Amino acid sequence: MDIKEKLDELNKKISAEIDHSTNIDLVENIRVHLLGKKGELTKILKGLKDLTPSEKPVVGQLANQIRTQLEAEIADKKNSLEELKLNAKLATEKIDVTLPGRSFQIGTKHVLQQIQDQIEDHFLSQGFQVMYGHEIETDEYNFERMNLPKDHPARDMQDTFYLTPNTLLRTQTSAMQARAMDQHDFASGPLKMISPGKVYRRDNDDATHSHQFHQIEGLVVGRKITLADLKGTLQALTNELFGRGHAMRFRQSYFPFTEPSLEVDISWNIVDDQTAAEDIEWIEVLGAGMVHPNVLKMAKIDSEKYSGFAF
Structure with missing residues (x-):
């Protein structure tokens, strides 16, 4: 071949x-x-x-x-x-477009936001307004207008993050009280507001402390506002948050911007006529009091005609 x-x-x-x-x-x-x-x-x-x-x-x-x-x-x-x-x-890998799509897990609000929303909704239904304020505040509004002059010993209770000699990260939502009173026209009626927000203090972070935490301020100023109004407002709030059947008590305390000042406790257990006093366990939930006359005067409000409460 x-x-x-x-x-x-x-x-x-x-x-x-x-x-x-x-x-x-x-x-x-x-x-x-x-x-x-x-x-x-x-x-x-x-x-x-x-x-x-x-x-x-x-x-x-x-x-x-x-x-x-x-x-x-x-x-x-x-x-x-x-x-x-x-x-x-x-x-073998083709997509069947007639099949149902994959579902995504729906996120939920953080528990702190849920509580804030619940409190806001409660007070809005009571005729309050919500004012959020500033996280960066002046020394004047954070301290002086809250009856805490520069030499006041109570300032030592709040170790502060200062940004400049006169500006700081607010240590309390109480700073919004003075701003709210400055802005409000009392000829239109009483001031009723809450102010939720973050506050900052030089605390060491541990199980019960944080350098940043949340507060919700409440303020009512008008004619003939009494301690009974404060008690009724707080009773309605605790009923909303914790449910009816929990006892509430006031304890005398001290805050520079209220007089008298009170600590408010609720019972962790349900209390009825059969509950013995020694069986009630108390939890502190907030501080409150009647607005100090000096705070009203610094807002140019006549403390002889107007009074108020804060919490």
């Missing part, structure tokens, strides 16, 4: 193998066995040296045609197998 016949036979054989290949690895093996340094086509072409000068160009041209043809068939087969592989993968 001469070289031409060997080339024709090789062409038919390789074409058939390519056609019947079922995966890309088989096709790649065919390419290596055909065109590699020790491949079948390489072995046949080594016989060119034995041809006559007139036969070499003819056989060489035929060999190149067969090489080009088989390389094209190999490339086409690889592309075809790649496409089949991709289609098979898509068939």
Whole structure:
């Protein structure tokens, strides 16, 4: 068998193998066995040296045609197998758009925000307004207007983050009392407001202390406001927050901006006529009192005509 016949036979054989290949690895093996340094086509072409000068160009041209043809068939087969592989993968991974979508877990409000919202809603229903105030406050409004002059010993109770000699991170939402009284037109009626917000003090963080925490201030100023009004307001608030059946008590205390000043406790357990006094466990929940006359005077409010309570 001469070289031409060997080339024709090789062409038919390789074409058939390519056609019947079922995966890309088989096709790649065919390419290596055909065109590699020790491949079948390489072995046949080594016989060119034995041809006559007139036969070499003819056989060489035929060999190149067969090489080009088989390389094209190999490339086409690889592309075809790649496409089949991709289609098979898509068939198994396709998305059924008729299926229900994945549900996402719905977030909830932080418990502090939930309590703040509950208190705001309660007081809005009582005719109060909500005033948020400034977290960066002046020394005047945070201390002096709250009856805490610069030499007042009670300032030592609140270690403060000062930004400048006269500005600070507020230590109490009470600072909003003075601003609210400055803004309010008492000819339109009494001032009734709450002021929720963050406050800051130089406390070491632990289980019961934080350098930043939350307060909700309350203030009512008008004519003939009494301690009974304060008690009724706080009883309604504790009923809203803790439910009815919890006892409430006042204890005498001291705050520079109220006189008299009170601490308010509620019972952690339900109290009825059958509950013995020694069985009641108390929890302190807030401080309150009647607005100090000095605080009213600094707001240019006549303390002989107007009174108020704060908590």
